Amino acid sequence: MSRVSILSSAFVALSAFLLAVPPQAPAAIPAVAEQSDDGALFAAMREADLRLASIAWRLATANAALCRDVAPTPGLIVHAIDQYDPGVRKQLPALFGFEGPVAVEAVVPGSAAAKAGVEADDTIEAVDGKPLTVSPAGANQASTATRDSAQRQIAAEPADHPLRLTLLRHGQRREVTIPAQPGCRSRFEMMMGPGLSASADGDIVQIGSRFFERFDDRMIAVVVAHEFSHNILHHRDRLDAAGVKRGLLSEFGRNGRLFRQTETEADLLGVILMRNAGYDPHDAVRFWREHGGEVDGGLFRSRTHPSSSARADAVAAEIAAIPADAPTPYRPALLDRAAAPLQ
Structure with missing residues (x-):
């Protein structure tokens, strides 16, 4: 995504x-x-x-x-x-x-x-x-x-x-x-088109116009927070530094593993961003359980992404791990690795 x-x-x-x-x-x-x-x-x-x-x-x-x-x-x-x-x-x-x-x-x-x-x-x-x-x-x-x-x-x-x-x-x-x-520095834009497409390239976040027809702002916030997290975690630069292959080779071996790692990291940081901004982070669990297949292609999803059920489970576990007395904003340990090479 x-x-x-x-x-x-x-x-x-x-x-x-x-x-x-x-x-x-x-x-x-x-x-x-x-x-x-x-x-x-x-x-x-x-x-x-x-x-x-x-x-x-x-x-x-x-x-x-x-x-x-x-x-x-x-x-x-x-x-x-x-x-x-x-x-x-x-x-x-x-x-x-x-x-x-x-x-x-x-x-x-x-x-x-x-x-x-x-x-x-x-x-x-x-x-x-x-x-x-x-x-x-x-x-x-x-x-x-x-x-x-x-x-x-x-x-x-x-x-x-x-x-x-x-x-x-x-x-x-x-x-x-x-x-x-x-x-946090990033740029945001609505992208015209019929698909449920979203992207991040380290600088810019694009959210497809179809999301605004299909979902309310709580669900859209899940998608925005996920893509925003890619930029905050410098995933594009870190994937490039790791020498990953894109195109047809992106789904295989080390390439696919590192892409899936960055997707999971963006999911986990995304719920923290939502929580800090006053959104209900559990909306991310609901989004992936109820709508994940619409976004990632379901059975036909790219293997650069975890399944929507796996994403929902990982997000739910991350939310459960937030300390009850955590301050706002809460800073997760994941951010300590934002400059580290992808392994």
């Missing part, structure tokens, strides 16, 4: 401060959107993006003390007008603000950005007084380069310092200072 275990669809290069963003190349959007007077498609996309961003923000900020790599996590979803197909861009200022190239798609309720007064449809002009860069790549085709640059600029700010944004709304410019809100 992860890119490290090669069962993914191809997180567009995105927000290093835990944001969900629209799909990289929404080629199907123009024709549909032009038939929709009320922008229902875009509204549904924004709603799903916000659901993912809210889950990711909650997991990232609650577990910041556990992570070596942290970044500003203000609770913003940033998008750029040139990441959309040119044929649909004329509609976007009315739907998303866009008084400039980069805007706030949505704001996570309760986040530092929300408390500072940042609102959906605010245009972002500068970060800490430095103007955002517009890439020429999006002039004639959909490109994420402008958005990615804005996200990197925000992510480069110190995680333990306030974040200062210059915003524009209805022609009125204002400076907003967002209190520091560190979170």
Whole structure:
């Protein structure tokens, strides 16, 4: 279920401060959107993006003390007008603000950005007084380069310092200072498509849009926490360092064993991340028992992954092993091996 275990669809290069963003190349959007007077498609996309961003923000900020790599996590979803197909861009200022190239798609309720007064449809002009860069790549085709640059600029700010944004709304410019809100560094995105696909590559987490149609946020949190754990545990880099083979050889011998090891580790850390963020970790047990076959292919699953019943059993045992008086956040011993070579 992860890119490290090669069962993914191809997180567009995105927000290093835990944001969900629209799909990289929404080629199907123009024709549909032009038939929709009320922008229902875009509204549904924004709603799903916000659901993912809210889950990711909650997991990232609650577990910041556990992570070596942290970044500003203000609770913003940033998008750029040139990441959309040119044929649909004329509609976007009315739907998303866009008084400039980069805007706030949505704001996570309760986040530092929300408390500072940042609102959906605010245009972002500068970060800490430095103007955002517009890439020429999006002039004639959909490109994420402008958005990615804005996200990197925000992510480069110190995680333990306030974040200062210059915003524009209805022609009125204002400076907003967002209190520091560190979170575990990763980037999150909803991925359009019909399958129940999810992936992580060390930097980015992608969650398929089908999850948002099929499951409630508690179940989606199980999937997000699992993929997020791959990044926190640096599984991609550690698998590469171990010289594992991908493709047809990934399921056999040492390759398959190490892939299964990383999947189990992500399952176990995932329930800790959930517990620390106030989710019920037992939801992970229910997810794997009741829905695991839908996600991993059941009898036809890749042997780079344990069976869903084995995953449910391992997760249940991990939950039972958490001390009754464990603090929040609880730091599992598994994190002590996050930099160790895979054996």
